Amino acid sequence: MAAAMTTTTPDLELLSITKQFDTFTAVDSINLKVGRGEFVAIMGPSGCGKTTLLRILAGLETASSGQLYIRGKDVSDVPVNQRSTRLVWQNYALFPHLDVAGNIAFGLTLKPHDKAVVAGKVKAMAELVGLSDLMGRKISQLSGGQKQRVALARALVTEPEILLLDEPLSALDAHLRIRMQGELRRIQQQLGMAFIYVTHNQVEAFSMADRVVVMNKGRIEQIDAPEEMYARPKTEFVARFVGTNNLFAGRIQEVGQGHVIVHCAHGQLVVSTDDPPPIGASVFVVVQADKLTPAPTGVAGENRLDATLRGREYAGSHNIYLLDLVDGTEVKMTVPQVLPVEINQSATAWFSPANASLIRGAA
Numbered sequence: 001m002a003a004a005m006t007t008t009t010p011d012l013e014l015l016s017i018t019k020q021f022d023t024f025t026a027v028d029s030i031n032l033k034v035g036r037g038e039f040v041a042i043m044g045p046s047g048c049g050k051t052t053l054l055r056i057l058a059g060l061e062t063a064s065s066g067q068l069y070i071r072g073k074d075v076s077d078v079p080v081n082q083r084s085t086r087l088v089w090q091n092y093a094l095f096p097h098l099d100v101a102g103n104i105a106f107g108l109t110l111k112p113h114d115k116a117v118v119a120g121k122v123k124a125m126a127e128l129v130g131l132s133d134l135m136g137r138k139i140s141q142l143s144g145g146q147k148q149r150v151a152l153a154r155a156l157v158t159e160p161e162i163l164l165l166d167e168p169l170s171a172l173d174a175h176l177r178i179r180m181q182g183e184l185r186r187i188q189q190q191l192g193m194a195f196i197y198v199t200h201n202q203v204e205a206f207s208m209a210d211r212v213v214v215m216n217k218g219r220i221e222q223i224d225a226p227e228e229m230y231a232r233p234k235t236e237f238v239a240r241f242v243g244t245n246n247l248f249a250g251r252i253q254e255v256g257q258g259h260v261i262v263h264c265a266h267g268q269l270v271v272s273t274d275d276p277p278p279i280g281a282s283v284f285v286v287v288q289a290d291k292l293t294p295a296p297t298g299v300a301g302e303n304r305l306d307a308t309l310r311g312r313e314y315a316g317s318h319n320i321y322l323l324d325l326v327d328g329t330e331v332k333m334t335v336p337q338v339l340p341v342e343i344n345q346s347a348t349a350w351f352s353p354a355n356a357s358l359i360r361g362a363a
């Protein structure tokens with residue numbers, strides 16, 4: 001039954017959406033609410049079910065079970081041409097025999113419309129996406145970024161309630177991609193429209209989205225604002241998938257005032273926490289690579305990691321150091337300076353207890 005419509009009705013609500021292909025579960029009991037005008041990015045490794053989920057939202061695929069609501073209305077059985085969603089994907093699927101204006105107008109000309117109304121809407125949309133000067137151009141005379149703008153305008157001109165985007169920028173070069181990220185965010189905010197954006201690209205997801213969804217094997221691992229997801233991954237999978245984190249497996253050995261001591265294979269680590277797991281619990285200590293700094297040799301102290309330098313990479317503004325701990329654990333440290341250490345020599349790293357977090361490990 002459709003939920004009563006209120007101003008707080010989410011743009012999109014998924015209740016236990018599952019998709020099975022024969023015996024294989026591609027999308028597994030997904031629950032998700034997308035608020036009014038929210039930008040949600042869905043990311044995860046290849047094959048985790050991102051595109052299948054987006055196709056279900058678009059009506060191109062039918063869920064095996066579960067309910068899908070758009071602005072409070074159950075659309076689970078509404079066919080694709082009657083959905084208030086539009087899909088934009090990377091191979092723009094534009095019509096080469098039509099010019100830019102013809103391509104943008106295409107969605108509107110499928111239904112009876114006054115010519116002047118169509119022209120007005122196409123003009124306004126071209127202005128919004130920055131194509132006003134190119135209306136008479138053929139598609140073959142456009143750059144990749146311009147083609148992507150046409151595809152975007154063609155979807156938006158039909159005034160969908162939600163725009164679905166499947167890796168829309170992946171065919172563009174790095175420079176153009178950054179430009180288009182800014183443009184997409186501006187357009188989305190100007191229209192106040194919910195965007196559901198599927199991508200492999202972490203930087204893209206984290207720079208545009210209000211919230212990021214990380215999927216793994218058809219399930220949602222974590223939904224959070226980008227900063228929160230980055231600073232506090234909640235599962236081992238997310239900690240390994242997002243950012244550049246170091247994970248140290250261990251067990252809680254001692255619970256102190258505002259901190260715990262974790263026993264790991266290479267030694268003890270101290271982590272600040274207000275929510276300590278019980279003694280004996282299996283945990284991972286998570287420390288971002290840029291929260292590690294070199295520790296002066298010979299100085300004892302908590303969270304000092306004695307290691308061997310195995311590799312280094314110069315990345316312009318920073319250096320990435322690969323270190324091996326005594327038990328073979330690999331550690332990544334990102335620092336601005338060049339360290340006076342050669343490959344296979346001893347090196348040390350250190351982190352503050354306040355810069356580490358805990359996630360529960362396997363029992």
Ligand SMILES: Nc1ncnc2c1ncn2[C@@H]1O[C@H](COP(=O)(O)OP(=O)(O)OP(=O)(O)O)[C@@H](O)[C@H]1O
Pocket residue numbers: 021024026044045046047048049050051052053200
């Ligand atoms: N029509 C289909 N029949 C059978 N299996 C399918 C079908 N469509 C997708 N799958 C399987 O479902 C899983 C999820 O596919 P999906 O395309 O949603 O993944 P994805 O996360 O979008 O991957 P990628 O990032 O590589 O595009 C994959 O294992 C895929 O092989």
